[in-house]
Amino acid sequence: MSTQSKKTATKPKVLAIVGPNASGKSDLAVQLAHKFNGEVISADSRQVYRGLDLSSGKVPGRWKIRGFNRRYEYQDIPHHLVDIVSPRKPFTVQQYKKKAQRALQDILNRGKLPIVAGGTGFYVDALLYDFQIxxxxxxxxxxxxxxxxxxxxxxxxxxxxxxxxxxxxxxxxxxxxxxxxxxxxxxxxxxxxxxxxxxRESPYNLLKIGISLPDKELKRRITNRLDKRIKDGMLDEVRRTHLLGISWRRLEKMGLEFHHIVQHLKGEISKEEMFSLIEIKDNQFARKQMAWFKRDKNTTWIDVPAKVSPLVQDFLSREA
CATH class of the missing domain: 1.10.20 (Histone, subunit A)
Known part of the structure; x- marks a missing residue:
């Protein structure tokens, strides 16, 4: 074994699933967590906020009591760094890194596989790579x-x-x-x-999987996802959050969907205009996400989720 291989082998193993919004990261992470005894760490700058479930695209989980611990679970898989802070105040990448590192180490200490899943590239890199913010x-x-x-x-x-x-x-x-x-x-x-x-040097033995879908398919998913979230009550969710004391200005600062939802709720644009503007911005954002993730040459890109399981199996079976 080479010196570099020995160095990598001594590091704890971590799996990361990255890609643009609506690409299926969350569902894939849950499938892999069930199969490989893992827990998910969300890397999303909006999903940390409590109450903004549909508008931030959270997995529809619940808080549950397990022994002396309270944790957010979706399909019986713990999800860390989800639904943890009030939307009243900003949550910085420095705060995210500290909390996510603690969660990751806790998962490792319990003999489980940490699965980092998310579309906020800066959060992913802040957690997985050894650079100072x-x-x-x-x-x-x-x-x-x-x-x-x-x-x-x-x-x-x-x-x-x-x-x-x-x-x-x-x-x-x-x-x-x-x-x-x-x-x-x-x-x-x-x-x-x-x-x-x-x-960049990572303190982890890392397998980073990226989901890359054809443009037409990704656009279809983005549109369908947006339509479902609106039908499920996304506008009421943002309105309710405002009535609880979160200012329109604060909500608008969260970017993407929030800006145009607030415009609509204030009567500045129609629902149809809101949908069209959000759809455009979501597609623009997806391209930016891919541009960020493509910079990491160590990412293994897949277009079919079924291809991932053998890659993870091989990764975990290597000498550690």
Whole structure:
């Protein structure tokens, strides 16, 4: 065995399932968790928030008491980092990394397979790769200034400060754009790109599976998924969250669906316009997700879920 192989063999094994929204990551992760004694760690920046189930695309699980522990389960599989914080306050990638690392280590300590599943590329990489995320305390004065700007003006400022980060960010998520600018201003420089994409070392023996579907099929799934969520009550869910004290402004900052749902609920656009705008943004976001995940050359891409099980079986059977 080579030195590099020995080094990899000493690391704990972790499985990751990545891909764009509506590609089937969640269902595949649950199937694999049942087959290979695993638990799921969500890597999604919106699914951490309590109450926003349909609007964030959470798996329809429930909180259950198991012994002395309370955990979120879907199809009897524990899902970590789902439904854990109030939507009143932002939840940063630094907070996500700390909580997700603890969950991952707990899963390993109990002899189970951690399965990281999600579409927020920065969250996936923050958990799985050994790079430091710059710590930047909130700057209330700067935030007030930035919140007065349009999204287009915010993106113009971010491009001037860090063109590389501007290319990767979700342009529909004002909260994330503002936070990116805040970090850059705090550390007085762009976030080093090498930390995100080059020479990354993982503390885990990692098998990363990416789901890649034909464009036509992915678009069909995105449309069907959006239609189902609306029929299941997504608009009422956002309205109810607002009535519980979450401001329209706060909800809009969550990006993607939220912005146009709020516009519709405030009477600014019709339901048909809302559907069309969300559909366009979801497809744009799916392309951005794929562009992010394609940067990792160690990802194994599949187009049929049935192909995954043999890959995982082979990965787990290798000498550890």
């Amino acid at each position: 710059p710590e930047a305390p909130p700057n209330k004065h700067l935030r007030r200034e930035l919140e007065s700007l349009t999204t287009e003006q915010l993106m113009h400022r971010l491009r001037a400060l860090d063109p590389s980060r501007a290319k990767d960010i979700d342009i529909h998520n004002r909260r994330r754009i503002i936070r990116a600018i805040e970090i850059i201003v705090s550390i007085h420089s762009p976030v080093p790109k090498v930390n995100l994409f080059e020479n």
